[in-house]
Amino acid sequence: xxxxxxxxxxxxxxxxxxxxxxxxxxxxxxxxxxxxxxxxxxxxxxxxxxxxxxxxxxxxxxxxxxxxxxxxxxxxxxxxxxxxxxxxxxxxxxxxxxxxxxxxxxxxxxxxxxxxxxxxxxxxxxxxxxxxxxxxxxxxxxxxxxxxxxxxxxxxxxxxxxxxxxxxxxxxxxxxxxxxxxxxxxxxxxxxxxxxxxxxxxxxxxxxxxxxxxxxxxxxxxxxxxxxxxxxxxxxxxxxxxxxxxxxxxxxxxxxxxxxxxxxxxxxxxxxxxxxxxxxxxxxxxxxxxxxxxxxxxxxxxxxxxxxxxxxxxxxxxxxxxxxxxxxxxxxxxxxxxxxxxxxxxxxxxxxxxxxxxxxxxxxxxxxxxxxxxxxxxxxxxxxxxxxxxxxxxxxxxxxxxxxxxxxxxxxxxxxxxxxxxxxxxxxxxxxxxxxxxxxxxxxxxxxxxxxxxxxxxxxxxxxxxxxxxxxxxxxxxxxxxxxxxxxxxxxxxxxxxxxxxxxxxxxxxxxxxxxxxxxxxx
Numbered sequence: 390x391x392x393x394x395x396x397x398x399x400x401x402x403x404x405x406x407x408x409x410x411x412x413x414x415x416x417x418x419x420x421x422x423x424x425x426x427x428x429x430x431x432x433x434x435x436x437x438x439x440x441x442x443x444x445x446x447x448x449x450x451x452x453x454x455x456x457x458x459x460x461x462x463x464x465x466x467x468x469x470x471x472x473x474x475x476x477x478x479x480x481x482x483x484x485x486x487x488x489x490x491x492x493x494x495x496x497x498x499x500x501x502x503x504x505x506x507x508x509x510x511x512x513x514x515x516x517x518x519x520x521x522x523x524x525x526x527x528x529x530x531x532x533x534x535x536x537x538x539x540x541x542x543x544x545x546x547x548x549x550x551x552x553x554x555x556x557x558x559x560x561x562x563x564x565x566x567x568x569x570x571x572x573x574x575x576x577x578x579x580x581x582x583x584x585x586x587x588x589x590x591x592x593x594x595x596x597x598x599x600x601x602x603x604x605x606x607x608x609x610x611x612x613x614x615x616x617x618x619x620x621x622x623x624x625x626x627x628x629x630x631x632x633x634x635x636x637x638x639x640x641x642x643x644x645x646x647x648x649x650x651x652x653x654x655x656x657x658x659x660x661x662x663x664x665x666x667x668x669x670x671x672x673x674x675x676x677x678x679x680x681x682x683x684x685x686x687x688x689x690x691x692x693x694x695x696x697x698x699x700x701x702x703x704x705x706x707x708x709x710x711x712x713x714x715x716x717x718x719x720x721x722x723x724x725x726x727x728x729x730x731x732x733x734x735x736x737x738x739x740x741x742x743x744x745x746x747x748x749x750x751x752x753x754x755x756x757x758x759x760x761x762x763x764x765x766x767x768x769x770x771x772x773x774x775x776x777x778x779x780x781x782x783x784x785x786x787x788x789x790x791x792x793x794x795x796x797x798x799x800x801x802x803x804x805x806x807x808x809x810x811x812x813x814x815x816x817x818x819x820x821x822x823x824x825x826x827x828x829x830x831x832x833x834x835x836x837x838x839x840x841x842x843x844x845x846x847x848x849x850x851x852x853x854x855x856x857x858x859x860x861x862x863x864x865x866x867x868x869x870x871x872x873x874x875x876x877x878x879x880x881x882x883x884x885x886x887x888x889x890x891x892x893x894x895x896x897x898x899x900x901x902x903x904x905x906x907x908x909x910x911x912x
Contacts, residue, residue: 390472392456392495393425394516394558394586396607399460400446401594402431413445415599420453422603424593425586428475430460443469456495463489473497475518478505483512497560501533506543510550516558518588519543522573523564523743525590534563536743537576538762538793540584548582562588567605568712571614572746576795586610615718616746627812629906632850636901639844639854640893644670648842649690650835653677653710655697655726658828661879662693665832668886669858671839679709686714691842693834694747697726699737711745720841720848722749724834728759735759748841748848750790751799751834754778761790780804780815781909788813788911797848799837801830805856808911809849816853817905818860820867825875833859853906861903862886 398419402412416427427450429443443459447469450457456472459465461480466473473495476486486496497516498509506517519540521533533539540561547557561573565587577584589606596602626632650671652662659675666673674685686692692714694707714721728738738759741747750760754776763786778786783806791798792810800806805816823829837855844851866872866881889900 390456390493390495392516392558394560395425395610396423396603397426397428397560397562397586397588398424398593398603399428399430399562399588399590401590402434402442406591406594412442413449415594416446417449418599419593419603420449420455422593422600423607424455424603425607426456426458428458428460428588429471430475432461436462436465439465440468443471447471458495458497466490466494473515475499483509483514487513497558499562500543501535501539503543503546506546507550510547510553510557514557515555516560516585517543517547519559519561519584520588521563522561523569525564534743537573540573540577541579541793544577544582544584545579548579558585560584560586560588565589566592567602567609568716569745570606570609571612572715574610575614575617576746576793578795614715614746616715616720616748626847626850627908629814629908632814632853633857633901633904633906635850636854636857636904637893637896637898639840639851640669640858640890641896642843643839644890644894646843647672648839649674649685649688650693650839650842651676651682651685651690651710652693652695652835653679653707654693654695654724654831654835657697658695658831661828662832662835664883665886666835666839668883668890669836669839669855670890671835671842673835677703677706679706679713682710682713686717686719689719689842691720691722691838693722693724693838694741695724695726695831695834696728696734696737696741697724697831699734704737704740707741708744711741711747715746718845720748720838720845721745722751722834722838722841723747724831725750725752725756725760726831728752728756747794747796749797749799749837749852750794751801751830751837753801753830754783757786757790757798757800761786761793776802780806781911784808784813784815784909784911797852799852799856801833805860807849807852807856812849813909813911814853815907815909816856816860817907818857818864818903820860820863820878822867822872822875822878823860823863826879829863857901857904857906858886858889861900862889864903865900 447457458473459471475497477499495515498514499518500506593599593602650666651674663673787798787800787806788808791808797809836859837852840851840855862885866885869881872878872881
């Protein structure tokens with residue numbers, strides 16, 4: 390039987406999720422909405438009740454031509470002649486289940502690591518239930534939350550196992566709903582293999598209309614996410630020179646469009662960020678209440694999430710705003726300020742990364758390492774600190790994160806590193822005075838976000854354009870005769886940003902002669 394795993398519905402019979410509704414009716418409505426496979430999961434009922442309900446469910450799934458699998462209980466699957474079972478790592482072993490059910494049965498196995506997936510594939514599993522994707526109340530023994538990064542690693546391993554007797558399906562499970570299903574499908578995809586579908590529980594069971602919920606989910610699964618941007622077929626602009634030639638046009642476009650740059654940022658830099666946004670030609674909006682995000686996201690601008698002063702309520706607020714922009718394709722930039730400075734900040738990064746898609750992640754070395762999950766060292770406040778990491782290693786880390794998240798990553802420092810997972814560049818511009826003022830990194834985030842708002846087809850190009858305008862302006866400001874230190878640098882810097890914007894408007898690109906960008910080959 391050729392199975393369509395696109396929308397895999399896992400039932401839940403608990404009062405907290407199902408309530409007093411009839412499970413069989415809920416499943417039938419979900420099937421009418423487009424569910425492609427059903428798993429009956431009930432850890433509490435007696436065997437007789439399980440068999441009775443499974444028979445009713447099987448009659449409904451057969452009517453719709455959809456397979457029914459039983460969670461864990463091979464005996465129940467045999468009793469009702471279900472199409473197969475799904476087993477976890479602590480359930481009956483795969484070999485025994487196969488022996489009892491026979492070669493034609495569909496058997497899926499839960500996997501949360503590459504090693505578990507490898508064993509299941511070699512053992513003859515028909516598909517992998519990969520997860521847990523996000524935290525969920527439907528499982529009491531969640532061993533590990535692996536997210537899209539862990540899922541992608543398993544898919545990469547699956548793609549590398551080329552000599553298999555049959556194609557092994559791959560389904561993600563755990564906390565998946567309409568707000569994140571497109572991001573799960575998009576960010577989990579490896580170079581040669583993506584998910585075949587997603588498994589959902591409460592997103593259908595608890596819905597007021599299971600039919601409508603299923604139909605909505607299936608439509609989202611089969612559609613590219615708005616934030617993915619146009620599918621161009623190939624990456625454009627692989628040389629530094631080719632990209633630099635396009636920067637002038639983007640700087641001019643910012644001035645013509647005047648994109649709204651919605652900043653949810655720390656109170657320390659709001660005024661500075663607003664002044665920088667105006668100087669480059671954008672329209673700043675300093676609004677920290679997510680209740681405004683849905684309306685602001687419709688204005689065609691971008692969102693900056695700057696976690697300089699994080700609080701639990703603030704993080705939830707940020708996530709609501711990110712999801713509002715994700716839903717309409719508005720670019721979002723994450724600045725994980727001081728991510729390694731405390732356990733609260735590290736936890737905030739995890740929640741933000743799980744809560745939405747970020748088109749751009751910008752941070753210093755310590756912050757990028759925390760996002761990658763590699764660093765547990767204590768960052769000194771929000772400062773970048775000293776580094777003994779080579780540029781080659783920094784480039785490798787930035788490319789790795791960009792490829793994992795399918796976005797653009799910027800690591801700031803004496804030499805900036807930028808990558809979209811395919812192209813990686815070093816930017817040798819800027820001034821030491823940027824490191825002696827408060828909020829230079831935050832305002833760079835505002836600048837980049839404004840540029841991505843007007844250039845969405847090549848987000849790396851947009852980010853590079855913003856960085857060059859910002860850092861060349863800093864270089865020019867630093868050598869002005871009236872600049873004697875950080876106090877006199879800031880107003881001069883804003884003046885030069887405005888001057889470059891005016892040059893671009895007139896078609897004067899001479900300022901770009903100072904651009905010092907180097908392409909690097911990261912193997």
